[in-house]
Amino acid sequence: MKATKYIWKNGEFVPWEEATTHVLTHALHYGTSVFEGVRAYETKKGSAIFRAQEHYERMVDSAKIYQMNIPYTADEMIAATKELIIKNGLRACYIRPIYYYGYGEMGLNPGLNPVDAMIAAWEWGTYLGEEGLAQGVKCKMSSWIRIDSRCMPPLAKCASNYINSVLAKKEALDCGFDEGILLNSNGLVAEGPGENIFVIKKGNIYTPPTSDGVLEGITCQTACKIAEYLGYSVQHKSLTRDELFLADELFFTGTAAEITPIREVDGRIIGTGKRGEITKKIQDKFFEIVRGECKDHSYWLDYVNKTSD
Numbered sequence: 001m002k003a004t005k006y007i008w009k010n011g012e013f014v015p016w017e018e019a020t021t022h023v024l025t026h027a028l029h030y031g032t033s034v035f036e037g038v039r040a041y042e043t044k045k046g047s048a049i050f051r052a053q054e055h056y057e058r059m060v061d062s063a064k065i066y067q068m069n070i071p072y073t074a075d076e077m078i079a080a081t082k083e084l085i086i087k088n089g090l091r092a093c094y095i096r097p098i099y100y101y102g103y104g105e106m107g108l109n110p111g112l113n114p115v116d117a118m119i120a121a122w123e124w125g126t127y128l129g130e131e132g133l134a135q136g137v138k139c140k141m142s143s144w145i146r147i148d149s150r151c152m153p154p155l156a157k158c159a160s161n162y163i164n165s166v167l168a169k170k171e172a173l174d175c176g177f178d179e180g181i182l183l184n185s186n187g188l189v190a191e192g193p194g195e196n197i198f199v200i201k202k203g204n205i206y207t208p209p210t211s212d213g214v215l216e217g218i219t220c221q222t223a224c225k226i227a228e229y230l231g232y233s234v235q236h237k238s239l240t241r242d243e244l245f246l247a248d249e250l251f252f253t254g255t256a257a258e259i260t261p262i263r264e265v266d267g268r269i270i271g272t273g274k275r276g277e278i279t280k281k282i283q284d285k286f287f288e289i290v291r292g293e294c295k296d297h298s299y300w301l302d303y304v305n306k307t308s309d
């Protein structure tokens, strides 16, 4: 990770090295934090945060699910994020805000602890590699099942959910793949460890509904809107593993992963084994939008420098 000058913590900008926390922080022991992954992109009018409102509102929603009393509102967090980007002299960057139960009392009742807030931002390139973006990645169907809303709410972007993702990611890497794909407890396709998944078949586009245990991805919603804008039909529909094998094209979406094609699943070549045509169109439009080159979608960009609007 490439360090920057400052991290924002509970209303203050502290030097990167000093942004530490007590080892008895509740979240460290029990995973009691909710977070976001957000990206800012470089545009002609300066740095712009992509869909800031949606990301920070989702973090507030995640806190609501866990009945966490948040110390800063979404708007306050967005203002702090902009200031942080400016203070750090960043342009394109990844942003990681978090609300977490801090230091106070051990034990499973989190409410005895303060809720702390933190925002870090740093330069983070492609998630699954430049080659992955252009050529597609190789995936393994995970032996791990995606967490189920009967045991943990998948719609809350809670740190504890990610131990499920860590298992799937590590397994895929250990087996020589780039990424995993998890089924849910009903045997239906859920998502990647940190990405939503899309299937393209005969020109139609499908992605699993939230009821199949997936995070309501903001890039997923973006890809759906782009696809419709480009004239394709998009449907939220349950998918089986074999529908992945027989897809014409597959791709992942995520803030970190952006739009990443999938070229292979468990040794089955997907379509032509390269980035598909429709995937490329959606990907191209996505990058055009985030770089501020598409007027029709400029409302998704929140410019860091107020004078640039």
Ligand code: PPE
Pocket: 036, 037, 038, 165, 191, 192, 193, 194, 195, 196, 214, 215, 216, 217, 218, 219, 220, 253, 254, 255, 256, 257
């Ligand atoms: N599903 C999961 C499980 C997930 O973690 C993400 C984001 C998505 C779908 C896509 O959501 P969205 O970013 O709103 O389009 N994963 C974040 C964390 C990745 C990480 O390794 O850390 C991200 O992409 O920022």
